Amino acid sequence: MTDFAAAPGQVSRAASPETSAEVTSRSLSATGVLLVTASAAVWTLVVGWLAVWRHNEFLSHRFDLGNMVQAVWSTAEGRPLEVTDGSTGEQIVRLAGHVDPALVLFVPLWWIHSGPEALILGQAAALAAGVYPVVRLALKYTGSSIAAAFLGGWYLAFPWIVWNAINDVHPVTLAIPLLLYAIWSLDEHHLGRFALFAALAITGGELVGLTVAMLGVWYAIRYRRRWAGLGIAVGGTAWTAICLLLVIPAFNNGRPSRFYSLFESVGGSPRGLLVTLFTDPGAVLAQITTGADGLYVLFLLLPTAFFALGQPLLLAAALPQLAVNALSERTATTQPMYQYVSAIVPILIAASVMTVGRFHGRLRLVAAAVPLAAALVCLAWKPPVPGEDEFLFPDAHPAARTAAMRQAIELVPTGAPATATNQLGAHLSARREIYLFPERSRAEWAVIDLRDSYSYRSHEFGSRPVEGSDIDERPTVTPLAQLAGDAGWRLVFDREDVRVYRRLP
Numbered sequence: 001m002t003d004f005a006a007a008p009g010q011v012s013r014a015a016s017p018e019t020s021a022e023v024t025s026r027s028l029s030a031t032g033v034l035l036v037t038a039s040a041a042v043w044t045l046v047v048g049w050l051a052v053w054r055h056n057e058f059l060s061h062r063f064d065l066g067n068m069v070q071a072v073w074s075t076a077e078g079r080p081l082e083v084t085d086g087s088t089g090e091q092i093v094r095l096a097g098h099v100d101p102a103l104v105l106f107v108p109l110w111w112i113h114s115g116p117e118a119l120i121l122g123q124a125a126a127l128a129a130g131v132y133p134v135v136r137l138a139l140k141y142t143g144s145s146i147a148a149a150f151l152g153g154w155y156l157a158f159p160w161i162v163w164n165a166i167n168d169v170h171p172v173t174l175a176i177p178l179l180l181y182a183i184w185s186l187d188e189h190h191l192g193r194f195a196l197f198a199a200l201a202i203t204g205g206e207l208v209g210l211t212v213a214m215l216g217v218w219y220a221i222r223y224r225r226r227w228a229g230l231g232i233a234v235g236g237t238a239w240t241a242i243c244l245l246l247v248i249p250a251f252n253n254g255r256p257s258r259f260y261s262l263f264e265s266v267g268g269s270p271r272g273l274l275v276t277l278f279t280d281p282g283a284v285l286a287q288i289t290t291g292a293d294g295l296y297v298l299f300l301l302l303p304t305a306f307f308a309l310g311q312p313l314l315l316a317a318a319l320p321q322l323a324v325n326a327l328s329e330r331t332a333t334t335q336p337m338y339q340y341v342s343a344i345v346p347i348l349i350a351a352s353v354m355t356v357g358r359f360h361g362r363l364r365l366v367a368a369a370v371p372l373a374a375a376l377v378c379l380a381w382k383p384p385v386p387g388e389d390e391f392l393f394p395d396a397h398p399a400a401r402t403a404a405m406r407q408a409i410e411l412v413p414t415g416a417p418a419t420a421t422n423q424l425g426a427h428l429s430a431r432r433e434i435y436l437f438p439e440r441s442r443a444e445w446a447v448i449d450l451r452d453s454y455s456y457r458s459h460e461f462g463s464r465p466v467e468g469s470d471i472d473e474r475p476t477v478t479p480l481a482q483l484a485g486d487a488g489w490r491l492v493f494d495r496e497d498v499r500v501y502r503r504l505p
Contacts, residue, residue, distance in 0.1 A: 141357025
């Protein structure tokens with residue numbers, strides 16, 4: 001039987017694998033490469049099919065899948081990263097909100113298939129590709145093909161990776177495999193290869209640079225490569241600083257990041273946070289020590305069977321993103337199924353693999369199997385199935401409603417400016433102007449699911465007071481009622497609580 005590894009290297013049993021001299025890298029045999037590739041391909045097909053099914057059943061969202069579709073479509077049309085702002089209805093460049101030019105990587109896929117499915121499957125394939133550096137690290141640190149197979153399977157079963165594969169599409173999610181390739185390269189002292197993967201990883205988001213910077217600190221201390229580590233730390237920090245101080249304001253009419261509003265309780269900006277740390281440290285401490293934050297950390301560590309704690313120096317690379325998530329006032333940032341874990345998960349995985357390498361003999365095989373078992377248990381406890389999560393994966397619509405939604409979408413001409421509720425909007429985003437209802441100032445079509453109350457303004461389609469009414473007894477009229485009573489619009493479809501309105505010439 002052909003071994004999973006090409007040439008068995010010697011791994012020291014006398015000492016922990018703390019330096020490169022104590023751990024010999026092992027390469028994959030041709031059979032090993034074939035097995036890893038086949039596993040990644042099967043995972044892509046299975047998980048990708050589930051994600052595409054979710055979208056086709058109208059369980060995806062204008063924010064965020066539709067937002068990414070519009071940015072990729074606009075880029076393919078010659079308007080790089082142009083999108084319709086969800087809060088103002090204005091046309092902007094996406095860099096005004098997030099510096100994630102990695103979206104451009106999806107454009108070739110759009111040329112092959114001009115539909116959201118291209119982005120969904122592309123993201124799934126990218127995540128599946130992360131199994132390769134995991135197996136390579138596992139071979140290096142355990143010297144065992146079986147242990148490497150267990151850890152490769154563990155990566156593919158890691159619940160928060162599976163959830164992110166079906167959670168619409170986010171460029172920052174690409175940081176999961178890219179950072180794993182970067183860590184593997186850095187651990188092998190291939191600085192050029194590391195620079196390539198790290199550069200690609202930071203294009204997934206402005207804050208990924210902080211994770212890369214901390215990897216530089218880890219490298220400098222662990223391997224005593226101080227100048228190389230310092231250069232990496234400076235480069236990663238510089239990326240984040242340039243994004244926050246220059247790029248975002250340049251595309252946001254001189255204003256700072258709109259997401260600073262999520263940190264009002266601790267200063268509302270990086271500078272404000274520093275001031276709060278010195279003037280009111282209790283406010284910062286209170287924000288990062290809530291029960292939700294504690295559960296978040298627990299849920300992150302559970303699929304690793306807490307093995308990630310065995311490499312505290314590497315684990316420190318996850319602290320910047322973890323701190324940002326905990327300081328945010330948005331509850332989704334402390335939910336591991338969301339994209340906010342993208343710069344944390346690869347650190348947990350690499351640290352766990354290195355910890356497994358500390359065990360000796362047959363204990364290594366047992367140690368490699370434990371995280372796999374933990375991940376499978378977590379995946380069974382929180383499976384990505386309809387009804388498991390109210391927002392990410394709600395209950396599937398009845399067949400009659402799904403059919404009505406498809407009919408409604410087909411009524412809207414290609415390219416016509418449209419406004420839509422969140423789930424329907426994910427299917428209408430490949431156009432120049434696509435608004436989130438109730439915004440409809442320049443829309444020609446309105447596609448509305450009466451059961452979808454998601455809105456940036458409020459629920460019930462942004463119920464607002466009628467202008468000029470008494471301030472104490474103000475009757476309210478929902479935008480839906482305003483639209484229905486507007487003589488400039490005509491109802492052309494009404495079935496299963498799905499309506500389509502058309503603006504009259």
